[in-house]
Amino acid sequence: MKKSYFLLVCACALLTGCKHTSSSLEIRLNQVGFRPLQEKTATIDVYTADAAPCSVAILSETGDTVWTGMASATMINPLSGKPRQLVDFSTLTTPGRYTLHLAPYTLHRDAVASFTISPRPYRELTRQALRAFYYQRTAMPIIEPYAEGFARPAGHPDTLVLVHASAATAERPENTIISSSGGWYDAGDYNKYIVNSGYTMGVFLMSYEQQRAYYDTLHLNIPESTLPVPDMLAEAMYNIRWMMTMQDTDGGAYHKLTEPDFEGFIHPTECQKPRYVVLKTTPATLDLAATLALAARIYAPYEHVYPGFVDEATEAAKHAYEWAKANPAIYYDQPAMNEQFTPAITTGAYDDFQAQDEFYWAATELYLLTHDPLYRDEALSHCPDTFIPAVWGNVSELASLEWMLHPAGIEAFAAQRQADLLAHLQPYIDEAETSSVHRSPYGNRAEDFFWGCNSEGCCWRGIECLYAYHLTGNELYLTNAERCLNHVLGQNATGYCFVTGFGTHSPKQPHHRLSNIYPNGPLPGFLIGGPNRERQDDGIDGVTYPENVSADESYLDFRPSYATNEVTINWNVTLFALTAGLDALYQ
Secondary structure, three states: OOHHHHHHHHHHHHOOOOOOOOOOOOEEOOOOOEOOOOOOEEEEEOOOOOOOOOEEEEEEOOOOEEEEEEOOOOEEOOOOOOEEEEEEOOOOOOOEEEEEEEEOOOOOOOOEEEEEEOOOOOHHHHHHHHHHHHHOEOOOOEOOOOOOOOOEOOOOOOOOEEEOHHHOOOOOOOOOEEOOOOOEOOEOOOOEEHHHHHHHHHHHHHHHHHOHHHHHOOOOOOHHHHOOOOHHHHHHHHHHHHHHHOEOOOOOEEEEEEOOOOOOOOOHHHOOOOOEEEEEOHHHHHHHHHHHHHHHHHOHHHOOOOOOHHHHHHHHHHHHHHHHHHOOOOOOOHHHHHHHOOOOOOOOOOOOOOOHHHHHHHHHHHHHHHOOHHHHHHHHHHOOOOOOOOEOOEOHHHHHHHHHHOOOOOHHHHHHHHHHHHHHHHHHHHHHHHOOOOOOOOOOOHHHOOOOHHHHHHHHHHHHHHHHHHHHOOHHHHHHHHHHHHHHOOOOOOOOOOEOOOOOOOOOOOEOHHHHOOOOOOOOOOEOOOOOOOOOOOOOOOOOOOOOOOHHHOOOOOOOOHHHHEOEHHHHHHHHHHHHHHHHHOO
């Protein structure tokens, strides 16, 4: 079937009244790729609610028309009120590069979008999403051949870090100098935060445990690639070692390592502000305990590579847990702290005013490591009554997922946690099947769009679907995990593929100081926060959103827009956990 047939389709469509805009984003779809047997859909913008279904044709690279069909009846996006149609081309399964065309032609060109079908569409995406952590390393130069075009000198050695007055003890008085070198910059800024790092490491290592065979063969091209250990674990160890330096001698963990206020958009070597470790808190200490207990279990087979680490991490985790039990309610309240201590700290607070979830997670990981029934009983006593999806500020679901995978003699408890997960997912899956204009279990409600929603909302829901698939074998969960990834990669209201360096329309100006230093930037493989209905940065540093913009379109590819266009390690960990979880199934 050749182009001539497609022209006939276009002509016939003129009679149906199918219309669409002249925007280059008339067709919203996954811009990275589909596997052959995956559900494949695209969302089409149309002018009016009464538009007839559009005619669609898909052409190969050689110009052959390989698929034709009709879009769905017009649906209304409940958030913006804009009319949309869906086209399902799942029956196209042959690997290759294609263009999807709408009819009729617009005045100047036809509406078209490119896409790929391949057996392993997410392998390179996973690799780059993991390499993003290498680019975030502090205290070491990023050099070739590992830099892959993004070399830079080392930033922030953090060998002369001051103890802030809020963290002072008799053994380490105010302004004591300590070394807390290494680790990853947390986000678009140059600071390092234990609570966010703990959550990140939890998802990181749990993903490895689920997909060991996959990650064992994933080459990242990092300096440690010659070690007899999976590259992923070598990268994680760079951050774990830093986290261990954040534990005080009494077992408590400093909440963060930071300058008093954010540095500007300058090169890390140009930064001059003093660096502090700030206030030991209960959530930070428990996140450290959970991370190190999990790490001790995961790295046990690699004792020959990291001699002594398992014992060291185990003891540090136990010490942290005991400190938290003795100090069960010390929380990070930055305004109150600044009223009492100087210098004032105005960087990211990561404040969390309850620790039940951290106790649950830390006790769970310590039990799975040690098999001490004391930790099991304490974990069960801290299990929350309600299901809350995992985020850095509430890690209870990480513990529940661990119990689902390792029932450890309490199968009834694990089965109830699994039932909670499935009940949580069902309404969103129903929406994807019946009413979503983007064919997704995410993005159909205004509350879906908040700070970091691409990760904490969309990618995490996809990860939950993957867990549900592994636990039940129900293919519908796998389909919905793929749908979540479709949303992040372009089938959304903005038309952006929200991963830097991927797709045909991705962010070019992330709120990321490191990306800002490269003329060939941004750094690739970073997940952008995404649309945010609260728009906390509106009116700041030139950030201006259009009037009456809907929640799912409240996004700006503009460097100052920290509320929609920043990157963070906890967002990237969900991106690669989702893409790797899918790609591992395609082997």
